[in-house]
Amino acid sequence: MALRAILVGTPSERARLKAEMNGSLRVVGEFASLPEARAASLDADAILIAKKTAEPRADFEETLTPREVEVLDLLAQGLPNKAIAARLGISDQTVKFHVSSISGKLGASNRTDAVRRAVRRGLITL
Numbered sequence: 634m635a636l637r638a639i640l641v642g643t644p645s646e647r648a649r650l651k652a653e654m655n656g657s658l659r660v661v662g663e664f665a666s667l668p669e670a671r672a673a674s675l676d677a678d679a680i681l682i683a684k685k686t687a688e689p690r691a692d693f694e695e696t697l698t699p700r701e702v703e704v705l706d707l708l709a710q711g712l713p714n715k716a717i718a719a720r721l722g723i724s725d726q727t728v729k730f731h732v733s734s735i736s737g738k739l740g741a742s743n744r745t746d747a748v749r750r751a752v753r754r755g756l757i758t759l
Contacts, residue, residue, distance in 0.1 A: 635659040642683030650683040704731040
């Protein structure tokens with residue numbers, strides 16, 4: 634039997650939370666605030682509060698590959714493409730491809746923005 638849950642948050646936050654649950658929970662109610670959810674007296678196993686994100690989640694639908702995380706870590710160290718390529722034993726064109734893919738997946742406008750977004754999301758540490 635699936636866990637029965639009440640979702641609390643804005644419509645977009647609740648939609649994001651439902652998508653992340655991937656059908657693993659049965660939603661028995663949705664409310665904008667915790668007091669509303671408690672007042673409803675629904676039979677539920679849990680109340681889940683959708684956490685507000687600092688940046689839109691839609692920017693980060695795809696996960697980074699292990700190689701992209703390696704490249705991102707070296708980007709965070711301030712290495713240029715040629716140095717990253719030498720360190721990983723790949724061509725600088727491949728590094729350029731990875732940087733482009735990382736930026737797209739993170740919704741970043743440049744290398745620095747990609748590193749900043751990755752740190753905020755806990756993908757890498759400085």
